[in-house]
Amino acid sequence: MSLISLGVVAVLFAAGTYLILQRMLSRVVIGLGLVSHGANLLIMLSGTRPAPPPVIGKSQVAAVADPLPQAMVLTAIVISFGVTAFLLALALRSYLLTGSDAVEDDLEDLRIRGIEGEEKGASA
Template sequence: MSLVLALCTALLFSLGTWLLLQRRLTRIIIGLGLIGHGANLLLLLSGGRRGVAPFIGQIGERTPADPMPQALALTAIVIAFGVTAFLLALAYRSWQLTGDDLVEDDLEDRRIAATRSTASDEEVADQRELSAAEAALESSTGGAAPLEEAE
């Protein structure tokens, strides 16, 4: 049974990751939810084998279940609910402003990347001009060193 649950956990994580890589906000939010459900299932699986309920004063032949993974899963569910509500509010506001839930490329990032590539091209061109000028100076002086270096 735990193998099936482990495969379900892996499936939830993989589908959530795939949805996170999409460009639509609704798919991103659903992907985060799937990853959260996979994490909760992983926490519950880490609790070990099923045991008896942890009642005080009752001693039996079976060991009681560990309540810590269950408490962590409940806390994670509450936090995931808050984060999902916040992301849905952000997605709704984005939809109000743009009329679409598609996340577009940032034009400012493209401009900065183009500026950086242009700047590196200019540096290469400056280096080529400097080396051409040095070669021209050496050929005009016949390979002799300039006067400042000879003294």
């Protein structure tokens, strides 16, 4: 079981990384979602095998599932949900301002490219 899950984690990370490296903001957002899901799944895998829930007074300590990874994943999901919502709002704002979904070039890079172009023009 856990080998399949590990494979899923690997695929999520690979696909997520690929998408984050894209120029379209919407793809970056989806890529970040995939990567954080991969991380969440990895935390789930760090717990014990499926077992009965731990309830004080009702279950035996040796026979219950480890509740800690589940609690952590729940927290992590809530956090990544909130940040993804913020990121989507930001991407929308960027789209409304620039009219395109692509990440803009860095202003400094543009400036340096301009200087380079001028120098080439001068030498030609």
